[in-house]
Amino acid sequence: MNCERAKDLLADALGHELTGEDRAAFEEHLGSCDACRLEYASLTETLGVLRRLETVPPQASLPFGAPTAGLTSPRIRLFAGLARYAAVVALAFVAGFLSRGGVKSDTDIDRHRGPDAPIVGPHKNADLTTREALASAYRRNPHGNQLATLMMALHAGEKK
Amino acid sequence: MTDSGHSTSGIFERFAPQVYAWAYRLLGRHHDALDVVQDVFIKWTTQCRKDEPQRPAGWLRRVTLNRAVDVARKRHEPVDLELVGPRLASSDASPDDGDLDTLRSDVSAALRLLPEMQRSVLVAKVYDELTFAEVAEELDISMSTAKTHYVRALGSLRDRLRNRWLEEHQS
Numbered sequence A: 001m002n003c004e005r006a007k008d009l010l011a012d013a014l015g016h017e018l019t020g021e022d023r024a025a026f027e028e029h030l031g032s033c034d035a036c037r038l039e040y041a042s043l044t045e046t047l048g049v050l051r052r053l054e055t056v057p058p059q060a061s062l063p064f065g066a067p068t069a070g071l072t073s074p075r076i077r078l079f080a081g082l083a084r085y086a087a088v089v090a091l092a093f094v095a096g097f098l099s100r101g102g103v104k105s106d107t108d109i110d111r112h113r114g115p116d117a118p119i120v121g122p123h124k125n126a127d128l129t130t131r132e133a134l135a136s137a138y139r140r141n142p143h144g145n146q147l148a149t150l151m152m153a154l155h156a157g158e159k160k
Numbered sequence B: 001m002t003d004s005g006h007s008t009s010g011i012f013e014r015f016a017p018q019v020y021a022w023a024y025r026l027l028g029r030h031h032d033a034l035d036v037v038q039d040v041f042i043k044w045t046t047q048c049r050k051d052e053p054q055r056p057a058g059w060l061r062r063v064t065l066n067r068a069v070d071v072a073r074k075r076h077e078p079v080d081l082e083l084v085g086p087r088l089a090s091s092d093a094s095p096d097d098g099d100l101d102t103l104r105s106d107v108s109a110a111l112r113l114l115p116e117m118q119r120s121v122l123v124a125k126v127y128d129e130l131t132f133a134e135v136a137e138e139l140d141i142s143m144s145t146a147k148t149h150y151v152r153a154l155g156s157l158r159d160r161l162r163n164r165w166l167e168e169h170q171s
Helices: A003-014 A020-032 A034-052 A074-099 A106-113 A124-140 A146-159 B008-027 B030-048 B056-075 B097-113 B116-126 B132-139 B143-165
Strands: none
Touching: A003 A020, A003 A034, A003 B143, A020 A034, A034 B097, A034 B116, A034 B143, B008 B030, B008 B056, B008 B097, B030 B056, B056 B097, B056 B116, B056 B132, B097 B116, B097 B143, B116 B132, B116 B143, B132 B143
16 A cells, blocks of 8 residues: 555544455555654544543533524514613603603693693593594504504604 | 424424534533524524425534634634643643643634534534544535545644644654
8 A cells, every 4th residue: 555545545544434454454554654654643643632522511401492483583583672672762751751741831731621730740631642643643654663653653742 | 314394492402412512612611602502593493494404413513613613703712722821731641620621722722713614524523423424415525525624624633733732743
């Protein structure tokens, strides 16, 4: 066997897939060729280093299960995150709107509550105003994003 | 290996420990490996729900190893082994836990520096103990190509680990 043939068999030898006559001839060649013997020895030693790390620390159990088909893709998760954030903002709008009684002008106060009624605090007319604004927004954009519509409606309500 | 018709949960149960092991070998950190497991199976769910790869193990190994390399890159870890400490290996050295951690870190870094196909072949052959025929089928390459990648990968690792972990071979 010459070095060229030994090189062809090197992968099989390192991969423990060299058998029979080829193996005997390969070993015989290593016995007589320093270069091939050194190459084989150094790569075998490298394999030995890799195999010292064969055992991976057990991960006990994975702290999560298989992803479900719902909120799985990064894009969907991003939208879900944004929707949650927007919901918080929308709730803050609602809370702020209600705490101001939904009344934006002295004219409104006079019309719905009278000039002496307290301005601060929830008022039953506030709900009406919000519902009306929402209904109006839905009429204008019935297939739109509900959360965005709600926010637009509330924003519009504030400007009234 | 040919598998088909698995549900995502079936694939997860079957391969999650292996995906974790692949990731851990390249990263050496439990939590980073867990992140990779999660990313890989989310990718599986989004990309393979309709068009499942014929060989899930091959797909998962490739995606896991690539993802692990990305994670390591984002950590900005040093990968130049020449810069890391003095040589520790000696002919009768038996590494204690500290040495083993260092060895794991060095090997992980060296594995990450390999070209993608060499890395996949080496991990499949050494750690998953596939035959060259199985590696070739899983990665859709010829057996001779798989063998070439294997020897080249080992040669690259030897050159990168030589100064710290391998003996000097004299003729």
